[in-house]
Amino acid sequence: MARQSADERREQLVEAALRVMIRDGVARATTRAIVGEAGLPLGAFHYCFRSKQELLHGVIERILLGSLASPLVPLAPGTPAPEVVRATLHAYWDHIRAHPDEHQLTYELTQYALREPGLADVARRQYERYLDANVDHLEAVARQAGVAWTTDVTVLARFGLNFLDGLTLNWLIDRDDDRALVALDAYAAHLAALTAPLAD
Amino acid sequence: MARQSADERREQLVEAALRVMIRDGVARATTRAIVGEAGLPLGAFHYCFRSKQELLHGVIERILLGSLASPLVPLAPGTPAPEVVRATLHAYWDHIRAHPDEHQLTYELTQYALREPGLADVARRQYERYLDANVDHLEAVARQAGVAWTTDVTVLARFGLNFLDGLTLNWLIDRDDDRALVALDAYAAHLAALTAPLAD
DNA sequence: GTCTATAGGAAGATAGAC
DNA sequence: GTCTATCTTCCTATAGAC
Numbered sequence: 001m002a003r004q005s006a007d008e009r010r011e012q013l014v015e016a017a018l019r020v021m022i023r024d025g026v027a028r029a030t031t032r033a034i035v036g037e038a039g040l041p042l043g044a045f046h047y048c049f050r051s052k053q054e055l056l057h058g059v060i061e062r063i064l065l066g067s068l069a070s071p072l073v074p075l076a077p078g079t080p081a082p083e084v085v086r087a088t089l090h091a092y093w094d095h096i097r098a099h100p101d102e103h104q105l106t107y108e109l110t111q112y113a114l115r116e117p118g119l120a121d122v123a124r125r126q127y128e129r130y131l132d133a134n135v136d137h138l139e140a141v142a143r144q145a146g147v148a149w150t151t152d153v154t155v156l157a158r159f160g161l162n163f164l165d166g167l168t169l170n171w172l173i174d175r176d177d178d179r180a181l182v183a184l185d186a187y188a189a190h191l192a193a194l195t196a197p198l199a200d
Numbered sequence: 201m202a203r204q205s206a207d208e209r210r211e212q213l214v215e216a217a218l219r220v221m222i223r224d225g226v227a228r229a230t231t232r233a234i235v236g237e238a239g240l241p242l243g244a245f246h247y248c249f250r251s252k253q254e255l256l257h258g259v260i261e262r263i264l265l266g267s268l269a270s271p272l273v274p275l276a277p278g279t280p281a282p283e284v285v286r287a288t289l290h291a292y293w294d295h296i297r298a299h300p301d302e303h304q305l306t307y308e309l310t311q312y313a314l315r316e317p318g319l320a321d322v323a324r325r326q327y328e329r330y331l332d333a334n335v336d337h338l339e340a341v342a343r344q345a346g347v348a349w350t351t352d353v354t355v356l357a358r359f360g361l362n363f364l365d366g367l368t369l370n371w372l373i374d375r376d377d378d379r380a381l382v383a384l385d386a387y388a389a390h391l392a393a394l395t396a397p398l399a400d
Numbered sequence: 401g402t403c404t405a406t407a408g409g410a411a412g413a414t415a416g417a418c
Numbered sequence: 419g420t421c422t423a424t425c426t427t428c429c430t431a432t433a434g435a436c
Contacts, residue, residue, distance in 0.1 A: 009401095159387065230412085240421095
C-alpha cells in the first residue's frame with residue numbers, strides 16, 4: 001500500500017487509539033481494535049511500537065498535553081474583576097462541556113498510569129504542569145482585570161486545580177449542569193473576593 | 201471441604217476481590233486472581249455469581265458504601281467555629297491518608313462503572329449519597345460550633361465535595377502532603393468565613 | 401517496510417464427576 | 419454444593435514470505 005514513514009504510522013495509530021479509548025474506554029482499546037480503527041493490518045502494530053505499553057506512553061503524553069490548551073477570553077479593558085474571573089471560568093467550563101469524553105479519558109488514563117510502574121511519573125509530571133498552567137492563568141486574569149491576588153498564587157492555583165478537577169469528575173458522573181454551574185459560580189465569587197485593586 | 205452457605209462464599213469472594221483490586225488494580229482482578237486470593241478453586245466462582253459483572257456489582261456497592269463513614273470529631277463545647285471546621289477537615293484528611301489505596305480504588309471503580317451500561321447508575325446514585333452525607337456533615341459542624349451557614353448548605357456541600365474529591369485525586373498522584381495541607385487549610389478558612397454566630 | 405498466518409497464553413465461562 | 423478438566427474466545431506478540 002501507500003508507503004509512509006514510521007513516524008506517520010505511529011501518529012496514525014496514536015490517533016486511532018485515542019478515538020477508540022474515547023469511544024469505548026481504555027480497557028477495550030486492544031491492539032486489534034486500534035489497528036482496525038486505523039484501517040491497518042494487525043501486523044502493522046509491532047513495527048511501529050515495540051509493545052502496547054510504548055503506544056500507551058504516546059497516547060498519554062498526547063492527550064495530557066492537549067488538555068493544557070487554556071482558552072483566554074478577550075474582554076474589554078476596564079471589565080470589573082469579578083466579571084473577568086467569572087467569564088474565564090465559564091470559558092473553561094464550556095470547554096469541558098464541549099469535550100466530556102476526552103476529559104473522562106484523561107481521568108481513566110491517569111488511573112491507568114498510576115498502576116504502571118513506568119508510567120506513574122508521567123502522571124505526576126503532568127499534574128505539575130497543570131499546576132504551573134493554573135498559576136499562569138491566574139496571573140493573566142489578574143493582569144487583565146487590573147488587580148492583584150491577596151493570597152499566594154501557588155496556593156490559589158492548587159486550590160482551583162483541585163476544585164475544578166473535582167467539579168469535572170462529579171459532572172462527568174451526574175451530568176447535572178445546573179448544580180455544576182452553581183458550584184462554579186460559588187468558586188468564581190470566592191476567587192473574586194481574593195482580589196484587590198492595584199495601587200499605581 | 202467445609203460446607204458454607206452460598207452467601208458466605210459470596211461475601212468471601214467479594215472481600216478477596218477487594219483485596220486484589222486494592223493491591224493490583226481493577227484490570228488485574230481476574231476471576232483466577234480473585235479465587236486464588238480467596239483460596240478457592242476456580243469453579244467456585246460461577247456457582248456464587250452468574251458472571252463477573254455480578255461480582256463487580258457487589259464490590260462496587262460494598263466499597264462505595266464503606267467510604268461513607270464520616271468521622272465526627274469530639275470537641276469541647278465552646279470551641280470557636282474556625283477550629284471546629286479545621287479539625288473536622290483534618291480528621292477527614294487523616295482518614296484519606298490512612299487508606300490511600302482504598303480511595304484510589306474508589307476512583308478506579310467509578311470510572312469502570314461509567315463504562316458499563318448496567319453500572320453507571322450505581323455511580324450516579326453513589327455521588328448523590330456523598331452529597332447528602334456532606335450536607336449532614338456540614339449541618340453537624342455548624343451545630344457543634346454553634347453557628348449558622350450564611351450560604352445555602354446544598355451549594356456548600358457540592359462545592360466541598362468537589363474540592364475534596366479533587367484534592368484527594370491530586371494527592372493520590374503526587375503524594376505531596378505539604379501542598380495538600382495548605383490547600384485544605386485554605387478551604388477551611390474559606391468555610392469558616394461563611395459562618396455567622398447564632399442569634400439566640 | 402508491509403503484510404498474512406500463527407504462536408502461545410490468559411481471559412470468562414461451562415461440563416460433568418463426585 | 420463442590421471441584422477438576424476443558425471449551426471458546428480474545429489477547430499480545432512474533433515468524434517469515436514478499
